Amino acid sequence: MKSKFVFFSIIILLLFSNKILADDKALAGADFEYGQHLSGECVTCHNSTGLGQGIPKITGMKTAVFIKKILAYKTKEKDNAVMQMVADRLGEVEINSLALYLSKTK
Amino acid sequence: MAKITRRTFVGVMAASTTALSMPSIAFGALPRVVVIGGGAGGATAAKYIAKDSKGAVDVTLVEASKRYYTCFFSNLYLGDFRNYGSIGHNYYGLAVNHGVNMVHEWASSVNSAEKKVYLGSGATVSYDKLVISPGIDLKFNSVNGYSPEAQSIMPHAWKSGTQVQLLKNQVKGMKKGGTFVMVPPPNPYRCPPGPYERISMIAHQFKKTNPTAKIVVLDPKNKFSKQGLFMEGWQKHYPGMIEWISADTHGGIKKINTSTMEFETDLDTFKADAASVIPAQQAGRIAMNAGVNKGDWCPIVPASMQSQADENIYVLGDASIAKSMPKSGFSANSQAKVAANHIRGSLTGSKVFAPRFANTCWSLVATNDGIKVGANYDAKPDKINKTSGFISKTGEDSNLRKATYEESIGWYSGITSDMFS
Numbered sequence: 473m474k475s476k477f478v479f480f481s482i483i484i485l486l487l488f489s490n491k492i493l494a495d496d497k498a499l500a501g502a503d504f505e506y507g508q509h510l511s512g513e514c515v516t517c518h519n520s521t522g523l524g525q526g527i528p529k530i531t532g533m534k535t536a537v538f539i540k541k542i543l544a545y546k547t548k549e550k551d552n553a554v555m556q557m558v559a560d561r562l563g564e565v566e567i568n569s570l571a572l573y574l575s576k577t578k
Numbered sequence: 579m580a581k582i583t584r585r586t587f588v589g590v591m592a593a594s595t596t597a598l599s600m601p602s603i604a605f606g607a608l609p610r611v612v613v614i615g616g617g618a619g620g621a622t623a624a625k626y627i628a629k630d631s632k633g634a635v636d637v638t639l640v641e642a643s644k645r646y647y648t649c650f651f652s653n654l655y656l657g658d659f660r661n662y663g664s665i666g667h668n669y670y671g672l673a674v675n676h677g678v679n680m681v682h683e684w685a686s687s688v689n690s691a692e693k694k695v696y697l698g699s700g701a702t703v704s705y706d707k708l709v710i711s712p713g714i715d716l717k718f719n720s721v722n723g724y725s726p727e728a729q730s731i732m733p734h735a736w737k738s739g740t741q742v743q744l745l746k747n748q749v750k751g752m753k754k755g756g757t758f759v760m761v762p763p764p765n766p767y768r769c770p771p772g773p774y775e776r777i778s779m780i781a782h783q784f785k786k787t788n789p790t791a792k793i794v795v796l797d798p799k800n801k802f803s804k805q806g807l808f809m810e811g812w813q814k815h816y817p818g819m820i821e822w823i824s825a826d827t828h829g830g831i832k833k834i835n836t837s838t839m840e841f842e843t844d845l846d847t848f849k850a851d852a853a854s855v856i857p858a859q860q861a862g863r864i865a866m867n868a869g870v871n872k873g874d875w876c877p878i879v880p881a882s883m884q885s886q887a888d889e890n891i892y893v894l895g896d897a898s899i900a901k902s903m904p905k906s907g908f909s910a911n912s913q914a915k916v917a918a919n920h921i922r923g924s925l926t927g928s929k930v931f932a933p934r935f936a937n938t939c940w941s942l943v944a945t946n947d948g949i950k951v952g953a954n955y956d957a958k959p960d961k962i963n964k965t966s967g968f969i970s971k972t973g974e975d976s977n978l979r980k981a982t983y984e985e986s987i988g989w990y991s992g993i994t995s996d997m998f999s
């Protein structure tokens with residue numbers, strides 16, 4: 473019983489620390505305040521109350537999900553003229569800052 | 579050594595307190611921002627300054643109306659894609675969620691030397707920084723025969739509200755097989771694709787209820803925004819209904835007569851059963867009163883949206899000369915965020931980030947046939963500079979056009995929530 477508990481704890485810790493490491497690496501240069509400022513550009517279209525139709529909600533999005541999507545627009549792998557243009561001028565620091573900020577909003 | 583007069587003494591005092599802290603704070607009060615105009619530019623600016631300063635700046639929004647009817651999507655109301663109620667918004671959210679002081683009055687003048695705004699009631703509001711986003715005023719006499727009285731016969735509907743309702747009634751009530759004449763404005767004007775989206779939505783309305791009706795467009799220009807896309811859509815959805823006549827072809831509108839409903843041009847005299855005339859435009863009057871205009875519009879400093887004439891006044895939206903950005907709600911919203919960040923920085927010392935501007939304008943041509951044009955901009959010393967852009971293509975797949983329309987619905991919900999909640 474006890475060994476089982478320890479085993480699970482270790483697994484959970486490993487998963488957790490992996491995630492932290494992954495996030496830390498991905499979020500190089502991230503600045504919450506900058507992310508908040510930049511998000512002003514997003515909420516002209518992405519309803520900040522999350523009730524939008526025709527345009528998905530981005531608040532509360534996990535950092536990895538956000539980064540993956542933005543990069544897909546940046547490389548034009550994902551189609552949408554507006555989003556490709558938005559992604560085009562976001563550098564790594566901007567993307568990471570936005571990811572950080574959006575992940576912390578509801 | 580210069581003689582120290584009382585005046586220079588006060589000046590020196592003010593300068594030294596600024597170095598230590600902010601002037602208003604030195605006198606025990608919060609720094610004050612007054613915003614004139616609660617539209618796309620002004621509502622956004624008031625909200626962002628109040629929200630991001632978290633109570634460190636006192637924000638007062640002076641807006642004449644208690645309800646703001648958006649011009650954007652007013653064309654969709656003409657085409658029955660929206661109801662009138664859905665394009666009206668109130669200011670409770672700004673007051674309740676962000677602590678913006680709402681003053682529903684007309685700002686009648688600005689004394690920039692004393693940093694005061696005079697209201698219609700005779701009251702005054704003082705400011706440290708003033709934001710002016712009054713939208714447009716119409717130059718009625720730019721079309722010979724048009725006037726403020728004529729707007730109830732041939733509505734411009736270029737300011738939203740009752741004008742748009744009047745236009746819709748006239749479109750719906752026009753006699754069967756009649757002719758609707760439309761006069762778009764000359765450049766520069768608010769919403770470059772707007773008149774052509776309006777033509778599309780009127781055609782859509784006629785197709786349903788008055789299919790033999792005709793629309794004649796007497797344009798003072800020889801080309802217009804998204805022309806290829808609109809022309810393609812008109813041919814596809816409303817074949818034979820719309821006749822667009824360029825300035826070079828009709829040779830100019832010499833005179834319009836609101837009692838006979840005639841439009842005199844070099845080419846011909848056109849008789850209308852119903853009409854919409856959109857005259858030339860200029861910055862809202864209060865901008866002229868504040869002395870921040872140069873001719874019809876207001877020059878700004880691209881990096882901050884400050885007036886070139888007065889560093890304590892910011893001019894946003896349609897009233898500003900923000901070239902290369904078009905005059906649109908999206909542009910005004912984007913400019914407001916740049917100004918809000920700069921104002922907060924100068925009043926509270928918060929971080930000022932590099933300005934970034936963007937715009938996208940969606941238009942609806944017919945059911946599920948949306949098109950769009952957009953661009954990114956940065957600030958150069960002499961202008962807001964376009965860095966990249968896109969436009970829908972002719973012959974696009976109908977699924978993409980439908981998705982573009984749905985995206986515009988999302989944008990409307992996004993921007994109005996960004997402005998008002």
Ligand SMILES: Cc1cc2nc3c(=O)[nH]c(=O)nc-3n(C[C@H](O)[C@H](O)[C@H](O)COP(=O)(O)OP(=O)(O)OC[C@H]3O[C@@H](n4cnc5c(N)ncnc54)[C@H](O)[C@@H]3O)c2cc1C
Nearest residue numbers: 615617618619642649650685712713769895896906907908
């Ligand atoms: C038919 C049509 C369709 C459009 N479609 C789109 C679109 O799809 N997308 C888009 O982005 N843009 C669109 N626009 C353009 C958009 O509406 C304007 O560009 C935008 O509203 C400009 O914002 P603003 O803050 O400059 O002015 P406004 O939004 O007009 O706000 C000005 C406000 O100031 C108030 N005001 C003025 N003077 C005073 C005073 N002295 N005292 C107190 N209050 C005052 C007015 O009551 C008003 O509420 C469209 C316009 C039209 C006409």
